Amino acid sequence: xxxxxxxxKLQTHGFGPRTTMFWGTLAFITLEGTAFALAIGTYLYLMxxxxxxxxxxxxxxxxxxxIITFVMLASVVPNHFLKNWAREENLPLVRAGLVLxxxxxxxxxxxxxxxFPQLKVSWDTNAxxxxxxxxxxxxxxxxxxxxxxxxxxxxxxFTRHATGKRFSDTEDNGVYWDFVVxxxxxxxxxxxxxxxx
Amino acid sequence: MTTEVVKEVHLxxxxxPDNELHAVLARTWATPRGLIGWLSVVDHKVVGIRxxxxxMVFLAAAxxxxxxxxxxxxxxxxxxxxxxxxxQVFTMHGTTMMFLFGxxxxxxxxxxxxxxxxxxxxxxxxRLNSFSYYMYLVGGVMLWIAFAFNTGADAGWFxxxxxxxxxxxxxxxxxxxxxxxxxxxIAALSVAIEIIATIFKQRAxxxxxxxIPLFVWAALVTSFVIVFGMPSVMVSSTMLILDRxxxxxxxxxxxxxxxxxxxxxxxxFGHPEVYIIFLPATGFISAIIPTFARRPMFGYLPLVLAxxxxxxxxxxxxxxxxxxxxxPALGSSFFTASSMMIAIPTGVQxxxxxxxxxxxxxxxxxxxxxxxxxxxxxxxxxxxxVMVASxxxxxxxxxxYFVVAHFHYVLVGGAxxxxxxxxxxxxxxxxxxxxxxxxxxxxxxxxxxxxxxAFFPMHILGLNGMxxxxxxxxxxxxxxxxxxxxxxxAVVLAASFVILAWNIIYSIRKGEPAxxxxxxAGTLEWTTTSPPQDYNFARIPxxxxxxxxxxxxxxxxxxxxKVESRELVVTTTAEAQPDLRESSPVPSxxxxxxxxxxxxxxxxxxxxxxxVVWGAVPVGVTLIGWFWPKSVPEDEE
Numbered sequence: 160x161x162x163x164x165x166x167x168k169l170q171t172h173g174f175g176p177r178t179t180m181f182w183g184t185l186a187f188i189t190l191e192g193t194a195f196a197l198a199i200g201t202y203l204y205l206m207x208x209x210x211x212x213x214x215x216x217x218x219x220x221x222x223x224x225x226i227i228t229f230v231m232l233a234s235v236v237p238n239h240f241l242k243n244w245a246r247e248e249n250l251p252l253v254r255a256g257l258v259l260x261x262x263x264x265x266x267x268x269x270x271x272x273x274x275f276p277q278l279k280v281s282w283d284t285n286a287x288x289x290x291x292x293x294x295x296x297x298x299x300x301x302x303x304x305x306x307x308x309x310x311x312x313x314x315x316x317f318t319r320h321a322t323g324k325r326f327s328d329t330e331d332n333g334v335y336w337d338f339v340v341x342x343x344x345x346x347x348x349x350x351x352x353x354x355x356x
Numbered sequence: 357m358t359t360e361v362v363k364e365v366h367l368x369x370x371x372x373p374d375n376e377l378h379a380v381l382a383r384t385w386a387t388p389r390g391l392i393g394w395l396s397v398v399d400h401k402v403v404g405i406r407x408x409x410x411x412m413v414f415l416a417a418a419x420x421x422x423x424x425x426x427x428x429x430x431x432x433x434x435x436x437x438x439x440x441x442x443x444q445v446f447t448m449h450g451t452t453m454m455f456l457f458g459x460x461x462x463x464x465x466x467x468x469x470x471x472x473x474x475x476x477x478x479x480x481x482x483r484l485n486s487f488s489y490y491m492y493l494v495g496g497v498m499l500w501i502a503f504a505f506n507t508g509a510d511a512g513w514f515x516x517x518x519x520x521x522x523x524x525x526x527x528x529x530x531x532x533x534x535x536x537x538x539x540x541x542i543a544a545l546s547v548a549i550e551i552i553a554t555i556f557k558q559r560a561x562x563x564x565x566x567x568i569p570l571f572v573w574a575a576l577v578t579s580f581v582i583v584f585g586m587p588s589v590m591v592s593s594t595m596l597i598l599d600r601x602x603x604x605x606x607x608x609x610x611x612x613x614x615x616x617x618x619x620x621x622x623x624x625f626g627h628p629e630v631y632i633i634f635l636p637a638t639g640f641i642s643a644i645i646p647t648f649a650r651r652p653m654f655g656y657l658p659l660v661l662a663x664x665x666x667x668x669x670x671x672x673x674x675x676x677x678x679x680x681x682x683x684p685a686l687g688s689s690f691f692t693a694s695s696m697m698i699a700i701p702t703g704v705q706x707x708x709x710x711x712x713x714x715x716x717x718x719x720x721x722x723x724x725x726x727x728x729x730x731x732x733x734x735x736x737x738x739x740x741x742v743m744v745a746s747x748x749x750x751x752x753x754x755x756x757y758f759v760v761a762h763f764h765y766v767l768v769g770g771a772x773x774x775x776x777x778x779x780x781x782x783x784x785x786x787x788x789x790x791x792x793x794x795x796x797x798x799x800x801x802x803x804x805x806x807x808x809x810a811f812f813p814m815h816i817l818g819l820n821g822m823x824x825x826x827x828x829x830x831x832x833x834x835x836x837x838x839x840x841x842x843x844x845x846a847v848v849l850a851a852s853f854v855i856l857a858w859n860i861i862y863s864i865r866k867g868e869p870a871x872x873x874x875x876x877a878g879t880l881e882w883t884t885t886s887p888p889q890d891y892n893f894a895r896i897p898x899x900x901x902x903x904x905x906x907x908x909x910x911x912x913x914x915x916x917x918k919v920e921s922r923e924l925v926v927t928t929t930a931e932a933q934p935d936l937r938e939s940s941p942v943p944s945x946x947x948x949x950x951x952x953x954x955x956x957x958x959x960x961x962x963x964x965x966x967x968v969v970w971g972a973v974p975v976g977v978t979l980i981g982w983f984w985p986k987s988v989p990e991d992e993e
Contacts, residue, residue, distance in 0.1 A: 164561055164898055166925050167368055167916030169937045177935055179480045179557040179926060186549040186583060194587035197621065201591070201606075204617060214612045282604050286612035289604035293595070311980055320985040322992065324938075 172324040174246050180324075184331045188338045191301065195342045198297055202290045202349055213280070214287035218354035220277035223270050228347045230270070231340045234263045238333050245329040250321055253329055257313040260336065264306030271299055278350075294346050298339075305339050308332060369895060370915035377894055380919045385477065385891040388943055396943040398482035399890055403489050404468025405786065410493055411461035416853070417500065418452035421445050423850055426810075430843035432831040442827035443510040444529075448503055450513030451533060454629065455540045456496040458771060462636040463547045465778060466575040468786065470551055472881035472888060473569045475560030475897045477924055478940045480553035481546075483947045483982065488546035490951035495539020498959060502532040509533035512825065514626060515596065517607040517618045522600045531600060531962045537593040538958055541586045544632075548582035551575050556929050560880065561914050562899040563932045569879045569902070570653065573660050574639025577667040578632055584671065585628035592621035602965050616681060623674035631670040633767065635663060637774035638705055641727055644781050645709050647877040648724040649716025652903055655708035662701035662708075669698045679747050680754040688747045695745035699738060706731060721875075722796030726777035729804045733769025737762060740815065755825070758818025764811045776803065776856060783860070784874045788886040789867030795859040799852050806849030813838050878903030883911060896925055899932070921989035939990040946982035953978045 175181050206212045241256030275295065282292035312332055315325060369377055387397050397403065424445055428437040437445060471479045479485050502508060507529050511520035520530045555576045559568070568576075596618070598604040605611035607618050646653045653659065675683060675691040709731065718724060740762040744750045753759060776799070783791050818824075822835050829835055873882040882905055884893050897904065898912035905911070917923045917937060926936040957971025985991035 163912050164914040164934060165370070165916050166561075166896075166914050166934050166937060167370065169916075169925070169934060171937050171939070173926075173936045176929065177926070179553050179938060182553045182556050183481055183549055186552050190545055190549075190583045190587050193584050194591055197588050197591045197624070201595075201617065201621070204620070205612065205614065208614055209612050282598075283602065284605075284611070286605045286608070286614070289595075289598070289606050289613070293598070293604070293606075307976060311983070315984070320991070325985075 172327055174327050174330055178324075178327055178331075180327065180331055181334075184335060188335065192338070192342065195297065195346070198290070198294050199345055199349060202294060205286050205290055206353070209287070212287065213354040214285045216280035216284065216287065219279055219291070219351055221351055223274040223277055224347060224351050227267055227270050227274065228343065230263065230267055231343055234260065234267075235337065235340055237263075238336050242330045242333040245326045245333065248326045250316070253321075253326065254313070254316050257309065257316055257329065260333075261306070261310045261313050264302070264309055268299075268302060268306055271295075271302065291350060294350060298343055298346055301339050301342065305332075305335055309336070367918065367920045368915070369917050369919050372919065374894065377919065378889070381891040381894060382889060384920055384922055385889075387890065392945055393943065395948040396486075396945045398478065398486050398941060398943050398947075400467050400471050400479035400482060400485060401786070401888060401890075401892075403482075403485050404464050406489055407460055407464035407467060407492070410489075410496070411457050411464055412857075414452050414456040414496055415461070416857075418449050418457060419850060419853060421449040421452070423846060425449065426843040426846040428827060429829075429839050431840060432829050432833065432836045434828055437827060439827045440510070443825075444503060444506075444508035446825055447509045447512050447533075448499075451499065451509055451536070452496075453767075454513055454633075455536065456492075456499070458633040458767070459540070459544055459629070460492055461775060462578065462633060462771075463544060465640070465782075466551050466578070466636060467547060469782065469881060470554055470572055470575050471558070472785075472884070472892055473572050473879055474555060474558060474563060475880045475893060475899065476554065476558040477892045477896075477922070479550050480558055481550045481941075483941050483944055484546045485550050486944075487947035487951050488543040488550075490948055491539050491546075491954065492543035494951065494955040494959075495536045495543070498539070498955075499532055499536040502528070507532060509536075514622050516622075517596065517599075517615050520596065521607055522603070525600075528962060531597060534593040534597045534600075535958055535962050537589055539955070541590045542954075544582050545586055548579035548586075551579040552583070555579075557926050558924060559927050559932045560897050560899050561925065561927055561932055561934045562912075563927075565930055566656070567899055567902045567904075567932075570642035570656070570659055570663075571636075571639035571879075573663055574635050574642065577663045578635045578639075581628045581632050581635065581667050581670060585625045585632065587625075588621050589625035589629075592618060592625070595621075597961070601961075616678070619678050619681060620674070623677045624671070627674040627677065628670040630766070631666060633771045635666065637730070637771040638663065640774040640778040640781070641709060641730060642705075643877075643879065644723045644727050644777055645712050646716075646903065647781075647875045648719045648721060648727075649712050650719065650876075651712065651716040652878070652906070653708065654711040654715060655704075656902060658704050659708050662704040665701040666698060669694065669701070673698060676745055676750070679750045692745055692747055696742055699742055702738060706735065721780075722791070722793060722800060723777040723781040725797070725800040726773050726780070726803075729800065730769060730773040730777065733765055733773060733804075733807065737765025737767075737769050741766060753818050755823055756818035757814040757822045757824055760824050761811050761814035761818060764814075768807055768811070773803070779856070779860070781875070782881075783863065784867075784870030785881055785886050785888070787864055787867070788870050789863050790870050790874060791859050791863040791867060795855055795862070799855045799859060802848055802852035802855065806845055806847075806852055809845035810842050810849050813842050817842075873905065878906040880904060942986075942988055942990050944982065944986075946978060950975065950978040950982055 237256060237259050241260060244252040244256055278291050280288035282288050309332060312329060387393060387399055428434050467485060509532060510529050511525055515530060515533055518524055555572055595606040599606050605613045607613050607615055642653060642659060672694040675687055676695045679688055744762060780791050780796055817835055817838055870886045872886055880897055896914040898914050901907045914925060922940040922942060923937050924940050925934050926938045927933055928935050953974040957967055957975055960967025960971060
């Protein structure tokens with residue numbers, strides 16, 4: 160029939176906005192970003208209605224949170240290279256990059272374990288303690304999910320399944336890591352520096 | 357390599373005659389049989405129908421609760437329901453209607469129709485779709501089982517603190533409510549993401565942005581409203597659970613928390629929620645009117661812009677639910693203005709629909725009758741909406757039956773009537789049979805008269821001072837006779853739903869055969885068989901107009917997809933140029949298993965926070981099982 164199209168020459172996997180998975184990842188990032196924004200809004204709301212802030216507790220200890228911030232910011236660099244290697248479908252470098260990112264993720268999670276006690280207030284003491292634990296908990300859930308996902312993907316890339324669209328998945332996983340880093344920055348300022356102003 | 361071998365490795369639709377193509381595609385896209393096959397299903401049509409049936413069962417259950425309430429209120433000082441049971445009944449009614457019927461039934465239609473309307477073979481992320489259904493089902497059934505054991509939610513569908521907090525609501529009633537929210541929001545967010553990805557990437561070649569059917573536009577805007585609105589209720593209901601379970605202090609003013617914080621977070625979701633239900637309904641109307649007016653829609657562009665504007669504005673209204681809570685005057689003025697502003701895009705839509713009917717040659721079949729019922733009823737609800745958007749009026753009628761009347765006019769008029777129209781309209785597509793027009797007319801008149809007779813007097817009852825959510829009222833109030841009339845009319849409305857149910861059940865078995873396009877409609881879902889085959893379209897259509905079936909010369913087709921593994925064409929986001937051939941996931945039991953472990957974790961966490969810790973392991977295992985590639989061609993691309 161007139162105007163008929165031939166699809167047989169099309170590629171079977173692509174990268175970035177060309178793929179369905181990219182938009183799915185972006186939509187997840189959007190909804191989770193909204194949740195972060197609302198939790199941050201809750202912090203500011205509670206701060207605005209309480210004359211004293213932080214409420215009945217000293218400001219949180221700076222060290223573990225600052226280490227995490229530094230390592231996260233530094234991790235953006237290898238993550239950037241990893242995304243490029245994925246696009247080039249360079250398997251040895253993708254494997255190396257994924258191993259590095261997994262190790263960085265595990266390191267950050269371990270430090271996160273030291274971060275909670277440094278909040279210096281319990282979740283049930285008052286609303287200030289509640290929102291601190293909530294924000295840190297919410298971010299930790301994202302961290303945990305992404306690190307677990309990265310480890311599984313790393314394992315996958317050492318099997319015979321390391322083909323075609325797995326490289327695209329690797330790139331999307333890198334985009335998600337950027338989101339985990341980006342979402343941490345306002346939380347870091349809120350948790351550690353706003354109470355010191 | 358010889359040509360023969362290439363053909364064997366990559367058998368394409370272009371190399372097969374029609375009958376062979378159907379046979380091969382049917383094998384490739386078939387849903388496996390048996391219990392495991394039944395639980396592994398990834399066909400969007402099957403999942404959509406499951407969503408629909410489940411939502412209609414919840415509609416019936418919540419409808420029966422409404423009948424029970426009307427029985428209790430039929431005369432003053434009645435004793436059918438006591439105060440405690442009445443609290444549970446009205447809370448279960450509202451909660452079920454909003455969370456377990458209103459949103460899911462719209463998801464049902466989006467999941468079923470969007471892939472067919474954009475001309476693709478399955479929804480994007482079909483396993484997530486299957487997972488979402490199970491989460492919805494478990495969340496809803498959990499709430500109702502709790503109700504059966506006298507642990508039904510009882511703090512209203514919006515569970516205001518402090519009433520819903522640990523101090524005033526001991527026991528587990530509110531916890532089941534809050535956790536039901538988690539279940540249904542996981543489901544809704546999943547569906548929203550699938551719909552967005554499907555519409556962005558899986559439209560048939562040539563379906564540019566300005567050729568997308570209006571229902572699909574409505575589904576897209578709705579999905580974005582879900583993505584931005586629903587996280588708010590997940591955040592707030594999680595905070596509520598934490599306050600109740602591990603003694604956080606979010607909503608406790610004595611420890612720096614705040615009760616109004618709940619209202620802000622809840623209504624930041626709760627108002628868009630209304631549009632999550634209403635926007636797909638406007639999509640139904642925009643699909644039905646051109647078909648029965650027998651002409652293309654008047655004002656396609658203004659309609660699309662109105663949908664998008666409504667989506668944006670729906671986030672600027674939430675404080676109008678809180679006028680009586682004591683907020684700053686400037687806030688009240690702002691939210692009054694924005695609440696009135698949303699009448700503008702809605703007005704644009706209504707005028708476009710009327711113009712289309714005016715310029716067309718309308719055929720008054722049941723779907724169009726319900727469409728007209730929608731326009732009339734919704735306009736009345738919209739007018740009282742503009743009234744309560746004004747602070748002085750709102751303060752007078754807040755928490756009275758006036759508000760009950762208002763939101764039933766917008767929700768039943770604005771969503772349920774279009775829904776019934778949609779059922780009559782797409783039933784032939786989903787089942788291959790027509791519904792009875794005779795029963796349809798009975799259905800229409802009983803619903804229209806019953807609804808208005810039941811709900812219009814509530815405006816007057818509200819103005820006379822009758823508060824909502826009271827289980828009874830004294831004889832001296834003088835509200836008795838009007839309440840009796842309302843209750844009697846509610847029975848008429850209930851009867852209309854019995855007729856609808858009967859029409860559905862009867863027509864599935866005895867209805868007239870429909871054929872592919874019984875209404876002579878213009879959008880792509882009508883080009884395939886009724887009911888559609890597992891693979892939706894044997895050959896992928898190429899779209900050259902916004903009502904492609906009304907274009908002279910017929911549809912062009914795209915060729916070259918593999919047929920022995922599940923393959924889709926992925927197109928560019930704006931122009932819908934063919935770009936990739938992506939594989940589509942095969943059926944899998946893992947989404948079901950993931951839903952089982954996630955459900956056990958969420959239900960466990962109603963009783964102990966440790967459930968989250970221990971549950972994380974099985975949830976993680978099932979998710980890895982879900983995503984790990986299997987030895988099928990679809991996973992090895």
